[in-house]
Amino acid sequence: MSSATSSDTHNTASPSCAQVLMHLLKGYGVDTVFGIPGVHTIELYRGLPGSGLTHITPRHEQGAAFMADGYARASGKPGVCFLITGPGVTNAATAMAQAFSDSIPMLVISAVNRREDLGSGRGRLHELPRQQDVTRGFCVWQHALTSAEQLPETLARAFQVMHAPRPGPVHIEIPIDLFPTPMANGATTLADYRAVLPAALPAAPAETIANAARLLAEAEKPVILLGGGAQEAGAAATALAEKIAAPVFESLAAKGIVDERHPLCGGANLSFSNVRERVENADLVLAVATELAETDRNLVRDNYHFKGKLIRVDLDPAQLVCNANPDLAICADARTTLQQLVDALASVDKKSQRQSAAEEVEKLLQECRSEWWPGSEDRYPWVEALRDALPENGIFVTDSTQLAYNTNHALRLFEPRSHITCTTGYGTLGFALPAAIGAALASPRPVVGLIGDGGIMFTLGELAAAVEQNLALPILVWNNSGYGEIRDFMDEAAVEQEGVNLHAPDFVTLARAFGAEGCRVERPEQLGEAIADAFARKGPTLIEITAPE
Template sequence: MSELVSGGAAVIDALVAHGVTDVFGIPGTHNLELYRHLRGSGIRHVVTRHEQGAGYAADGYARVSGRPGVLVTTSGPGITNAVTALATSYADSVPTLAISPGAPRGRVGADVGWLHELKNQQAALEAVTDRSIRVERADDIPEVVADIFEGFATRRPRPVHLEVPVDVLEGEWLRRPGARRPLPEPVRPGARAVEAAAAALARASRPVVIAGGGSRRAADHVAALANLGIPVLTTVNGKGVLDERHAAALGASARLVAAHEVVNDADVLLVVGSELGDSDLWGGVVAPGRAGERTVIRVDLDPRQLHKNVRADVPLLGDAAAVLGELVAALHAAGAPSWPAERAAEARRRIDAEADERSEPWAQIQRSLAAALPADTVVAGDSSQVTYYGTVHYWPFGTANRLLYPTGYATLGYGLPAAIGAKVADPGRPVVALFGDGAAMFSIQELVTATELGLGLPVVVVDNGGYAEIREQMVDRGITPEAVDLYRPDLPALAKAIGAHGIAVDDAADLGRAVASALSADRPTVILHRV
């Protein structure tokens, strides 16, 4: 029997049909019909203390769970507060869905002083997401949501914004059953292209693989290439795709000059799921071999990426796991040789030597934590030196999707809410937030969220006195440091005032034990370490 409900039910029903179990957000005047139907839907709602926190939490949730992260905001300032988080997900190809109300039908751009009115809210969100979709009828919502989730599974996964006019959310809707749309087969290139790539690799004397974030679901096939002796370098987003203790692993060191030299010496370069951008290479240039004497093979689900920054000689458009599976099979069929292990070992020695030039104080912190924590621990970092100089290089990962880090957009304030999202996604898994004091103050309010949820979440704040990286850049340019040496609050006391635990650890060697103990606490623990 049909049931007459509000348009908010169409949104919630569609989320339920697509297996959504958790959403992050904040209720507001214009999205209340969503909350009417959330209760009783089986979906858990986590209320954050800022919509940006909801966006970062949804991002961390998606990276750890492999499922799209969902956030719900109100119109105007609610959704614009989440813009930076959505831009972060866009830069790192993370599937998040932001749902917000919009101006009533016929009122977009009216400029009449409607509450939360923007000149064009949808256009603002279109600028930072893969798509911003406005639905004009509640009946259209089930199909639109099905299309969004199909896109997450079959296209480059990037955030999508769904805008529902307030009058549609609050209007009547005759409820009808919704269903999940069957997904098509993974995108694959033609057999000739795969054969050409396999032939080039089989002839190579100095092959190298760069595995980016797009390779995370193709880890077994990346390992199969490494087992042939092909050195594998990862970007930061690909960290752990290949166990960093593997003999052919060069680590997540694509930013180092020594790694650039290894890549540029290659006669065949296989790039999987990476745009080879500045955030991956830190100003380095990928120019393997000399023209006519090298072959670049690129594997990507996004056709716009196949020639970006470095032109592909053999472009392979498709899902990384499907493409690499065919490529590995073709290599074995072609009788591909095993490349000598000494080449990868020598490259790793050169890369490690460069990393060690800037190891302190970051290496000691990471090694203390790595030694004390379980091997599957998720580390939620930030655009902080302790992350990009520390965790990236000195904490070896054996699997992918363990480092949550805003690589491309390089935002501050990501780490704490992303850690909350990770913990919601997988409550039984150890999660640690690890970032600097500058980053901490961008989202410290989310410590209230973690406390309210009773999360045993260690929050390690490495205090180096403010915005140390920016201070160094000022000094390098001959600028007198300004606005970078920050007032240092008593963070353990602040944590206790919120209701969390708070301690200070002076010796980096003791950090691991303190964090391991905090994993079993009944609430988050802020652990302050000054360097």
């Protein structure tokens, strides 16, 4: 009976809710969705063939959301997940929370039990009472459809919310009885349903720009701080830094926004004492799209104590007073605001001071390196080998692992959206492998992933998805026989090591069992050839690095 009803519904003149969903997703610029079909989403998937959307099947819903995260960071577009009711949502929760922490736009469309069963506690399959309560703490917006006709407006709202002012995961749950339901709003073809263009991001008022430009022109020792919300502002930030002869420092989420070869770019080194001192003693700090949080400073807990003036730029008004009160707050788009400032300072060019500022940055970086090296001397040859092997336009995806904490600072990157990391913020493990897959699917740029032997065990199954997609993707596994960073912290705290020394499988053999290639390198000079070979083949390559003891 139910099968016949479903077939009859599918053949109706009006398109179904699932068909309209796929059509509108395509209209909003979505080309790839990540998900694992389940018994509750069969009718959702009826709308997929012919929609123009590519479906990627991970091996775990957490992997689906991590892939969507990597896709979003590499492309700048929302990553999209399809999840089943109950366990699909709970499995993806950690990855959604990571995206929330880092303000990554992610659209999660999940099933939920039939409308007649909601809140009934009848023991239905995959029943999760109050499913939206599970995701409420790490979503920027949620909505539960109660009729198919709500779908167009719901999607329009979702894409507006993910566009500004502070993106993050959006969760839309659709009762399983609505997927095959024909739309009853009078529209009879898919062409009747159109996407809504996102709102233009706000620019700052002319008077505010004039005040900020005056302060920047008068400053003798300015500094520019960039956060992850400034991904599209690299060219304007560089031009402004040159105009006012200001060093530029980036959060880890902002790494690469300004080319780290530029003489005024101090990279993602805000955790080091000399850089902190320079920032705090600046007579003017321009902080753009950054929370000024401990995660922006790479876990240095104490807030900055600004001795000079502070100008903050952010689309989210709440962030303008987060962790430090500004002398001038500008609630506007980062790229637009920085370009407005460049234009307002057209007659200003502190060219004579630029060389001394560049020399100051180089001195600061040399001093940072003296803090990088102690205890990490044996890891920096690997960082240098990785920089030589990574293409200039490469995307580098990292997990929470020892070598990544060194590359955060010492590996120079040259383009926006080059650094995808979970090492701060929510700081989950298992991120890098699926996120690298998502990034490789989103961008034609070469992608390299770095993950530890402990972290990859969280999401190892996603190698199979990379094999299915024939991704030329090198995945570096830093094998230090356990949770090396936690071992170090235990030793530092004089806590006896427990739970951190792990048995690891033969990763090379495992990779080959998945249909990937695998190899092992023991010296930094072997890394370049291994990565070049990985880029030259079809399919992923797991490159196990034997960490120095």
